[in-house]
Each structure stands twice: as structure tokens, then as C-alpha cells.
Amino acid sequence: MSPAAKSSLRALGSIELQTRRELIHARLRQAISAGDLAPGTHLAEVDLSEALGVSRGTLREALRQLQQEGLLVPDARGRLSVRVVSEREVEEIFAVRHALESLALELICAREDRAAVVAQVRAQLESLREAEGDFTAQLDADLAFHERVCELSGNATLLHSWRSVSGLARAAITAAGPQTALHNMAYQRHAPIADYLQAGDAAGGREFLRTHMHDAARRIEQRMRQRAEPATR
Structure with a gap:
């Protein structure tokens, strides 16, 4: 076999490995988002690699990515567990999101091609409508919408x-459970964002986002307290 052919085969192997890692990452992230892997769950590499039918090296790459996203955290011995989000972290996450997304709205409102950009925002918004009722799909659509605005x-x-806080946002939303999250991620709660952008009203959009983020955080924190009550009695 020629050196060129061998090189081509090695490249194909790298693509396959990359794809497998991405599939594992997506599957684990979905399991965390859906609550199948509850906050605090320890992820044992041996058990996971056997269950998924992949090498521990490939698994570690996927776990490392989830850790970078903030969905997994290590203990003192380096063992990874699904992140447990505190109420204070929820407050901080949504405050940071408000700051970033308010700036994004301001920048879009100042664009000369704002009409074309708003059309793209509305197109992205439709994914929220289409995903309503499916928790994991709606969670992905919600975060994708806010990311698209940015x-x-x-x-x-x-x-x-x-993007550096999106994993933490996902963990915070998941911590509240599907019922609270589905309300927060509803299409009608997001549609006004496109309306403010179309009007070029950066100040109004900023205040809307403040209320949007504040209400979402309050619902998540309230639900977290309710779910913790049985354990404290």
C-alpha cells in the first residue's frame, strides 16, 4: 500500500473516532438534560465505557468536553459527577446571560442590515414553537435561540x-425539572425579543430581558427549594 493510501486510511480513522466521541458527548448531555443522569450522579468510567461500548480514552474525551461546559465537576480525587447547581449559581448565571444578551440586542439594533438579521432571529424562533412539549428538544431549541441572537x-x-456559560445554563434549567423548564422556554416568552429587535428598541429589549431572566431564575430557584424540602424533613 502506498504512503498516500495509508495516510488516507489514517485520516478516515480519525474522523470515525471524532464522530464517536461527539455521539457519546451528545448522548450523555441529553441524558443529563432529561434528568436520566440526576445531579450528583457519579460517572464511573469503567461502567460507562462498557455500557456505551467504547474505549475509555474516547469516553474521557467526551467527559472532558462536558466538564468544560460545566455539566460535570470533579471531586478531590478527580472523579466526575453531574453538576449540582446552587441557588446562588442560578442567580449568577442568569445575571451574566442578561448582561451578554442585552449587549447582543443593542448591537443588533445598531446594525444597518437589522431587517435581514431580525428575519434570521424569527426563523430561529420557530424552532422553539416546533419543539414545544418535548423537553430535551425544547431545551436545545431555547439555548440555540439565545446563542443565535448572540x-x-x-x-x-x-x-x-x-458559550462559556451555556453549559451552566443547561445545568440550571435541568435542575428545576421539566415542568418549570418548559414554561420558561415557551415560544410566547421569547417572541417579544424579535419584536424589540424589529423596532430597534434596544432599551425596551434590555428591560424585557431583565424581566425574562429574573422570572426564569425565580421559578428555577423556587422549584429547587421545593424538590429539596423532602430531603430536609
Whole structure:
């Protein structure tokens, strides 16, 4: 076999490995989002690799990505568990999101091509309507919508910052359970964002986002307290 052919085969193997890692990452993230892997659950590498039918090396890559997203945390011995989000963290996460997304709205409102950008925002918004009733699909659609707004701001640093807290946001939303999360992620709660952008009303959009984020955080915190009550009695 020629060196060129061998090189091609090695490249194909790398693609397969990358795809497998991404599939594992997606499957575990979905399990965490759906609550199948509850907060505090310890993820044993041996058991997971056997259950998923993959090598521990490939699994570690997927787990490392989930850790970078904030969905997994290590203990003192380096063992990974599903993140347990505190009420204070919920408060901080949504405050940071408000700051970032308010800036994104301001930047979009200042764009000369705002009409075309708003059309893209509305198209992304439709994914929330289509996903309603399916918790994991709606969670993905909700985060994708907010990420798209940040992306359309044209500020790469803003987008990078938002993505750095998106995993924590996912963990916080999941902590409240499906009923609370589905209310927070409803289409009608997000539609006004596109309306403020279309009107070029950055100040109104910022205040709407403040209420939007505050109400979402309050519902999550309330539900977290309710779920913790039986354990404290």
C-alpha cells in the first residue's frame, strides 16, 4: 500500500473516532438534560465505557468536553459527577446571560442590515414553537435561540463568553425539572425579543430581558427549594 493510501486510511480513522466521541458527548448531555443522569450522579468510567461500548480514552474525551461546559465537576480525587447547581449559581448565571444578551440586542439594533438579521432571529424562533412539549428538544431549541441572537450581534468575544456559560445554563434549567423548564422556554416568552429587535428598541429589549431572566431564575430557584424540602424533613 502506498504512503498516500495509508495516510488516507489514517485520516478516515480519525474522523470515525471524532464522530464517536461527539455521539457519546451528545448522548450523555441529553441524558443529563432529561434528568436520566440526576445531579450528583457519579460517572464511573469503567461502567460507562462498557455500557456505551467504547474505549475509555474516547469516553474521557467526551467527559472532558462536558466538564468544560460545566455539566460535570470533579471531586478531590478527580472523579466526575453531574453538576449540582446552587441557588446562588442560578442567580449568577442568569445575571451574566442578561448582561451578554442585552449587549447582543443593542448591537443588533445598531446594525444597518437589522431587517435581514431580525428575519434570521424569527426563523430561529420557530424552532422553539416546533419543539414545544418535548423537553430535551425544547431545551436545545431555547439555548440555540439565545446563542443565535448572540451570534448575530457580530461580536465574537460576546459569543464566546455566552458559550462559556451555556453549559451552566443547561445545568440550571435541568435542575428545576421539566415542568418549570418548559414554561420558561415557551415560544410566547421569547417572541417579544424579535419584536424589540424589529423596532430597534434596544432599551425596551434590555428591560424585557431583565424581566425574562429574573422570572426564569425565580421559578428555577423556587422549584429547587421545593424538590429539596423532602430531603430536609
